[in-house]
Amino acid sequence: MFTSRAGIRESNERIVLNKIAQKGPLSRAELAETIGLNKATISDIVKKLMTQKLINEVGIGESTNQGGRKPIMLELNAKAGFSVSVDIGYNYIDVMVQRLDGTAYKRELFPFKTIKRDTIIQELSEKLDVFLSSLPKAPFGVVGILIAIHGIVLDNQIQFTPAYDLAFLDFKNTLGEQFACPVYVENEANLLAVSDHTKEKNYTNLVSISIHSGVGSGVILDNQLYTGINGYAGEIGHMTIVTENGRSCPCGANGCLECYASEKNTLDTYKELSGHENALVVDLCRAFLEKDATAVRVVQNMIHYLAIGIQNVTALYNPEVVFINSEISRLIPDFTNQIEAKLTSFTSKNIKIKASHLGEEAILYGAGYLVIKRFLDS
Ligand SMILES: [Zn+2]
Structure with a gap:
């Protein structure tokens, strides 16, 4: 320890x-x-x-x-040490160093073609070695490193990663020995929830939904991150939404929310229906705002399924607010209002649906906040 x-x-x-x-x-x-x-x-x-x-x-x-x-x-003394956040995405590693007051000191994005199981720890260790070698001297140096994983994590151990194969790789001990500091591993949507909770302290109960290739969420109950007994709490992407002829999902089930409401699924459907093979999320959103019929249809479809998912979430956790973290919710100003308008159950009365303002760095900030909190509590 x-x-x-x-x-x-x-x-x-x-x-x-x-x-x-x-x-x-x-x-x-x-x-x-x-x-x-x-x-x-x-x-x-x-x-x-x-x-x-x-x-x-x-x-x-x-x-x-x-x-x-x-x-x-x-x-x-914000200069007493540094936290290090690492977000391992499907085709990138994003690294940020923060001062102890949470302000960003340095950040670098390393694009990857694919993240490979056999080489990822070695590559990350080499990149961190170079990246951290230029930090100025601080009494406590690096106080901790947190690795954000797009998958299920329990007690710093990766359990299941649908989009890349990193299950049970030992980042914690390998990097901990190399950098002589605590190394933590956490699910990325949980870090979004921590980030939203840190920025909006008035909310004691919230759910942050992350929508990218899949759909996941982090849950804060009574000001604490709630992960459940196996780390699955908030895995709302795999709640069953369609029961008849549901699309098959990598998790092993059919009809999961993320098969209908992920950004990737929505964009793929738009590409297929519109014939714009190389369309990006930004193109889809522009077409939606210009009232292009195909774009409106696919975005409305996404909103429809997300609203079903969120209605279920409100019945389960009774949060004060649900934050949506996605490129689409940042680019379409009315996106969250449209979801809110579809929530009709008494369980979702008075619940606010808000776009998270933290943007793509939110995972890194959430990771940094957790590292700093654990250092101050140690
Ligand atoms: Zn699933």
């Missing part, structure tokens, strides 16, 4: 560090008041965290209503 380079932090140190990270800049008096520890204990912890270079004193705050000395404010 890896621990932070300062050793395992005591419980009160973790609480103080997290409070400063989330709510900083804060004064020692504000910390004592909000956490409920006495000022002497807070001062001792602050001194220790400053020695470790995890927090900094920054500027002078406002004095209280009673007057008195203006307090020195404390904030997280």
